Amino acid sequence: MVRLRLSLELDYEISQPGCDFVFNIHAAHTERQRVVDESLTLNQNVQWRVETDAATRNRYLRLQGMPGPMRLVYAATVELQHHVEQPQRIGEVPVAQMPADVMRYVYPSRYCESDRLHKFAMREFGQQWQGYSRVQAIRDWVLQRTTFTSNTSNANTSAIDTLLATVGVCRDFAHLMIALCRAINIPARFTTGIDYGADPALGPTDFHAYVEAYLGGRWYLFDPSGTAIPMGFVRLGTGRDAADVAFATIFGAVISSAPRITIEAVPGSDGQLVVPYHRTEALSTDG
C-alpha cells in the first residue's frame, strides 16, 4: 500500500464577472484509490460544488469566480492499493468481450486520430504477440521517437502532429500512444495526475498526463513520456483525451499563474512507508 500526500495551489486574476471554472483536481474515488482526507480552500466567498461523473468517476469542482484574485488550495491524502500482475500473464481482450463502457476508448477522439493511423500502426505492431508486451512496445516506440521539449506543442496538437514533429510534452506522448493503441483495437484512455518522481531538472512538480490501456479486463498504467514513476500516480481524471480532463476549463478572461504542487509518500494506515519506485510488474488502480 502506498500513501501519498499532495497539495495543489492555483492562482488566478479574474478580470470580468461571471467567469465559470470547471476544475478536475480532486482525486478520484476508485476501488483501489482511497481518499483518506481532503480539503479545499478558496479565498473568494463563492458557491462551489463537486460533481462526480458517473461514467468516468471524475470529480469536477465547479464555481463562478468574481473579479479580482482567486486562490484555490486543494490538499488530500490518498491511499493506493495497486493491483499488481506479471506482464507476461496479461493478454488483450477480444472485441467480443469488451464491456460497452470500454468500447468508447477504442474509437478515435479529437487528439487521437486512431482511424487515420490504422494501417500505419498495423505495419509497426500488427504482427506482435497480443498482450501487455505489445502495449509496452508501443510505449517504448513512442518514448524512443519523441523528445520531451517544452513549448513545442499547443492546445491544437494531436497525435499525428506529434508523430511527425517527434517532440512534445507528457500530454503529447500520451495522445500518440493512445492513438496507436486504438488503431490496433486496444482500448486506451488519457489519465491525469501529478508527475510523482519526476526529475527536478525538468522543472517544478507539475500536473502529469499518462495512459491507461485496457488489458486482461483491467486498466493498466503506462507512462509514455518516461518522466515519472507510475506507482506514485494519483488519478485525478480520465477520459478520451486531453479535451475531457483539463485540470481547469475556464470560460472567461483570466490570467493564470503556474500551479504550485507538492506530493510526497507518507506512512500508510498500516504504519509502513512505501516510497514508489519503478516496478517491472504491471500496475492498475482499477477494481
Next chain:
Amino acid sequence: MVRLRLSLELDYEISQPGCDFVFNIHAAHTERQRVVDESLTLNQNVQWRVETDAATRNRYLRLQGMPGPMRLVYAATVELQHHVEQPQRIGEVPVAQMPADVMRYVYPSRYCESDRLHKFAMREFGQQWQGYSRVQAIRDWVLQRTTFTSNTSNANTSAIDTLLATVGVCRDFAHLMIALCRAINIPARFTTGIDYGADPALGPTDFHAYVEAYLGGRWYLFDPSGTAIPMGFVRLGTGRDAADVAFATIFGAVISSAPRITIEAVPGSDGQLVVPYHRTEALSTDG
C-alpha cells in the same frame, strides 16, 4: 403522439471466422420515446446480446458472425411523445448550470474540432441573441453553405473539411453544425435515426444523422441537412460524433450490401394517426 413502425434489413458476406460486430440499430428507450414492440431476426445461429450504455442509453447489439452470408432484420414500433416548445421561449444554459454529463458535449471530438473553430464561430455567431434562434441560425448557415452530394466525403472527413469543401452528406452537415455550436459553448451531440420523410429522389430510405443541442435544459432536435422531418426521427444512438454511433462497427473482413429500410406512421395507442410534418416549434424527445 406519433407512432412509427420501422424495419431494417442488413446483409453481410463474412469471409473469415471471429468477425465481431457492434450494431447500434435498436431504438433507444427514453422518457419520450417508448419502444412498443421490437424483434430481431438473425439467419446465423450465433449468440448475441444487447447492452445499454448507461451514459447515452444507446443499445448496442453485439455478436460474432460466422463465415458466410449473415442477414439481420430488426423491426420495431416506437411511440414518440415530443416535448414541444415555442422557440422564442428557449434560452441557452449558462455554463455554471450545465450538468456534468452534458459538459462532455461542449468539448471537441474527432470529427468536430470546435477548438479550432472558436474564433471563427465567435465572429459569425458571437453577437446574436443567446437562445434557440442562435442554434437555428447556425443550422441555417450550415444548410445554406453546404450542398448535399454523395461520395464527396469519407470516413476521415471532419467538420473543418466540410466547412471548406462545402459539400457532404447528412453526417457531414451534422458534424459541422455540432462543431460550430460547441465553439460558442453550446453543447451539441450527434444523433442517428432514419431519414423519415426524405425526398425519394435522394435515394432509398436510409440511416440518417442529425443534431441535438442542449438548450433550456433539454436536448432539442435539429436537421442541418434539411432532408428529413425531425418529428419523425426515432433515436437509435447519440454520441460525441460519428465515431461513437456508427450503425455498424465491424472488426474483420466483410462485404456489406446497402441496408433496406422502411419507416411509416401508424395509428398510436390512442387510436389516432399522426403523420409527422415540418413544425415551427422546437421538439425534444428528452425527459
Next chain:
Amino acid sequence: MVRLRLSLELDYEISQPGCDFVFNIHAAHTERQRVVDESLTLNQNVQWRVETDAATRNRYLRLQGMPGPMRLVYAATVELQHHVEQPQRIGEVPVAQMPADVMRYVYPSRYCESDRLHKFAMREFGQQWQGYSRVQAIRDWVLQRTTFTSNTSNANTSAIDTLLATVGVCRDFAHLMIALCRAINIPARFTTGIDYGADPALGPTDFHAYVEAYLGGRWYLFDPSGTAIPMGFVRLGTGRDAADVAFATIFGAVISSAPRITIEAVPGSDGQLVVPYHRTEALSTDG
C-alpha cells in the same frame, strides 16, 4: 517617382562551422524599380556571391559563415516609378491569355492550399465582377476577418489555418489572400519588402509580406494586413509563398537577433521628394 533609402542590419551568433546562409535581402531589379546604389558589409572574411534567379529576379546572397558573431549590413537607394492605373479599368486576365510563367501562380503551394478552398471561395466571390475590384474585395474580406496578432502563428501555419484561427501576422494575411485569389483562378504571389509607413505602435520597422495579383497583364500590389503603405514597398523577393522567399534561410545552428531596419523617402533623381501615401489608384512595379 519615389526614392527610398533603406538599411538592414542582421546579427547572428554561429555555433558550428559550415553554416550555409541564403539571404533574400537585396532589392530586386525590375523595369520600374531601379537600384541606384547599394552596399553590403560583412564582418566575417568569407566568400559571398549574389545570384539572380531568372524566373523571379530574386537576388540571393549566399555565403557560408564561420563560428562566432556574424554581422551583415545591407544598404540601398532605390527608385520606384510605379505604373498607376484606375482600378475600374483593370480586368482579370482570361486563362487563355495568361503567360506560361504566370500560370504557376494560379496553382496551390505549401502555405496556400487554393485547391481545398475552391468551392469556399466560389461561394464568397464567384459572382462578383471580374476585375481589380474583386481582388480588392478579397483583400478587404481577409483584413476584416483577421486580427493582426503576434506569436499566434508559426512556420507551419497555412492559409486554411489562418482562415480558421482568424489571427496572424502579415505573412498569414498574405497567404490567405493568395489562396483565395488562386481558388478563383486569379494568379497571386507572395512578395517581401519592408513595412514602409507601419504604425510604430506595432513595433520597430520590420520585414513585410504582401501580395501581388496578376490583373490586366501586370502584377498589382495589395497589402492585406493593412499595416503599411504599398507605395513605399521596395520589392526584395517574390514567390509562390513564404517557402520561397524567406529573408534568411539558414542551414545550421545559429542564434539570431531581431533585424534592425530603417527606410525613408529621400529626394529623387529629379530633385523632388515624394513621400509615399495611401493611394486609391492601383499600383504596379512591373514593366
Next chain:
Amino acid sequence: MVRLRLSLELDYEISQPGCDFVFNIHAAHTERQRVVDESLTLNQNVQWRVETDAATRNRYLRLQGMPGPMRLVYAATVELQHHVEQPQRIGEVPVAQMPADVMRYVYPSRYCESDRLHKFAMREFGQQWQGYSRVQAIRDWVLQRTTFTSNTSNANTSAIDTLLATVGVCRDFAHLMIALCRAINIPARFTTGIDYGADPALGPTDFHAYVEAYLGGRWYLFDPSGTAIPMGFVRLGTGRDAADVAFATIFGAVISSAPRITIEAVPGSDGQLVVPYHRTEALSTDG
C-alpha cells in the same frame, strides 16, 4: 541510346463554351532527351499553341475547346542518351554549391510538406552516408511501407497523408519520397512520363509520376512506386509536385475518358534496338 515511340489519345466531351485547357503532354527537350519527330492532331478547328517554360523546359499545349467532343492525339519519337553513373561515386551536393534554380526544389510545396517532416526524416535517414545510396534508401523505405492501391487517394492527398495511409498511386509514392528528401535538404522534384514497362496486370499503359533527385550536380531518376522501368521514362514535365505538372489542367465543365497510351522501343538512329531494362547504375537525362 534508347529510342522510344509513344502516342497519347485523349478524349473529352465539353459542355460549355470558353473551356480552357493546359496540357503538359509534349516530350521535353533536354540535353539528353531529343525529340526526333512529333505530331499533334486535334479534331476541333481551334487555335492552339505550345509554350516552353524557361525554368523547367516543360512544354505546355494551350487551347480553348468548343462544346462537343474533343479528341487530341499526340505522337512522338524520342531518343534518350542517358548519363550513366556508378551509384557509389555520386555524392550529395552541399547547400553552398546548389545552383539558385535548384534551391526551389529543397523547399516545401503543396503536396510535399517537407518542413513538417524534417525531424521525422532526420531520425530515419539523418545518420546515413550522404550520397546516392541515401536517396535510394528513402526510395526503398517508401516502396516498402506503401502499397500501390487505386482509388485510395485523391487530388488533395499529400505526402503526410500517404505516410499515414500507407497506400496510394504513383503520384503519392513520388510526393512522399520527395518530401522526405527535401526534409534532409536534398533537392527533389516531381516528374511525369509514361509508365514504360509496367506490369499489364496493373491496368493499361498510363501516365506515370516519378522522382528526380539532385545529386552530384545532376538530376537522377528514381521510381519509388517500383512499377516501371526508369530507363524507359520520357520526360513530359517536371515541377515542385503534381500541382505544377498535371497532364491536363482544365478550366470548365468537361467529361474525360481514360487516356489511351502506347509506348515502345524502336531501333535508334544508330540502327540498334535497345530495350529498356532495370539497371543498377544511376541514370540521368540531364545535361
